[in-house]
Amino acid sequence: MTNPASAPRPRRSAVLRVACALACAAFFAAACSDEGPVSGPGTMTATLVGPNGAEGAALVSILGDGIGSVSGVGTTTVHARSGDSELRLVLIDQTGGTLSFEVAVPDTTQPPAVVIHEVAGPDDALRPSVDGYTVEFAR
Numbered sequence: 001m002t003n004p005a006s007a008p009r010p011r012r013s014a015v016l017r018v019a020c021a022l023a024c025a026a027f028f029a030a031a032c033s034d035e036g037p038v039s040g041p042g043t044m045t046a047t048l049v050g051p052n053g054a055e056g057a058a059l060v061s062i063l064g065d066g067i068g069s070v071s072g073v074g075t076t077t078v079h080a081r082s083g084d085s086e087l088r089l090v091l092i093d094q095t096g097g098t099l100s101f102e103v104a105v106p107d108t109t110q111p112p113a114v115v116i117h118e119v120a121g122p123d124d125a126l127r128p129s130v131d132g133y134t135v136e137f138a139r
Helices: 012-032
Strands: 042-049 055-063 070-072 077-083 086-097 100-105 113-120 134-138
Touching (some): 042 055, 042 113, 070 077, 070 086, 086 100, 113 134
Antiparallel strands (some): 042 100, 055 086, 070 100
C-alpha cells in the first residue's frame, strides 16, 4: 500500500510561475498595442472655459480650412456664419451655464485655432475683458 502523503503532488510554485508569466505577457501586450490617437477627420467637443463660471453667450471664431458642421451641446444654441477659412459662432445658453459645441474638423489630433471676441454673463451684460478665457477641445 502506498501512503497518500508520500504520493507526488504537482509543484504549486511551477503553476504559479506559469500563471504569473502569462498574466505579465497579457499586460505588456495590451500596453504596447496602445498607439495613441490616430490622425484623421472627426468631431471634437469644444467648451468655453473662463474665470467667471456660468456664461450666457459668446462670440467665437474658429480658424482653419476644412472646418465642418457645428452643433450645440446640452443647453447651448449655436448660430454659425462661415467665411474665408473662418467660422464665426454665436454661442447662447438662455439659462446661463457652460457653453459647449461639437465641430467637425479635418484632423482630431490638431484642434483648430480659436479667437474669443466677446463673452456675456447670464445677465446678458458683456464681460469687460476676454482675458482668461479659452476654448478647450476634447475628442
